[in-house]
Structure formats: C-alpha cells, structure tokens
Amino acid sequence: MKIQNCILTKPITCLGTETIAKATKKLKDNQLRHLYVVDKNKKLLGVFAGIDVVYKVIAEGKDYKKMKVSEIMNANIVSFEPDDSLTKALGFMSTSNIFTTPIVRKGKLVAVLSYKEAMQYAVNERRKILKK
Numbered sequence: 001m002k003i004q005n006c007i008l009t010k011p012i013t014c015l016g017t018e019t020i021a022k023a024t025k026k027l028k029d030n031q032l033r034h035l036y037v038v039d040k041n042k043k044l045l046g047v048f049a050g051i052d053v054v055y056k057v058i059a060e061g062k063d064y065k066k067m068k069v070s071e072i073m074n075a076n077i078v079s080f081e082p083d084d085s086l087t088k089a090l091g092f093m094s095t096s097n098i099f100t101t102p103i104v105r106k107g108k109l110v111a112v113l114s115y116k117e118a119m120q121y122a123v124n125e126r127r128k129i130l131k132k
Helices: 020-030 050-058 086-096 115-131
Strands: 013-015 034-038 044-049 100-105 108-114
Touching (some): 020 034, 044 050, 108 115
C-alpha cells in the first residue's frame, strides 16, 4: 500500500516570515494545533505548533506580534513521499505519537496524511484481501 492511495488532505500552511500573531490566528480560525511552515515555493521548512507559542514566547515574556514563525518553529520534522509505504508512515506516526505527517514531492509540501484516515484505509484494504 502506498501513501498516495490513501485519502490525503490539503495542508494549511504559513510562511516562516509571518508573525507569530498571524500564524496563531490561522491556528484558531482553522481549529488546528499546528501549521506546516513553507517558503514561497512551498518547500517544507518545519512545523509551527501552538504549544510552542506558550513555552517559547508567552512564558518567556516575548512579543508575539513582532516575532517570526521561523524563530520558534521546529525544523526537525520527518516527511514522506507519495510513493512511500503507508505501513512505514503508520509505524512512524504510531511510535512517535503524532496524528498527522507531511507528504512532500521533491521537497515541496503537497499533502497531509492523517493517522486516523490512514488506519481506516489500511483496515479496509486488508478486509478486501481477506474477502477474496
């Protein structure tokens, strides 16, 4: 099973140059915990998490209206390609305790894989095989 065969969602992103205030509004408006950070060419740069705003900005008394996303984003993220194994992605997500992972093509963010959607797809595919 390949990732590309699974239901993938369109990523909601922000630029590393955006202010934390603007990115945090996107989190709120879209009811998300994190945004994928990209450059103007959609190259994946990292992930911006709302919890990081609490620990890295508010707790340290910094001004979120002036700070840029790139100052607190996590640039150490794992991504997968559409042709990668769905089993491999699910294994990573399960052991890392994450619920979504970015899907890139040639370094550019193209989609997001949800653990729930991927598990449902994998179970349905297994059922089809067992029915044969």
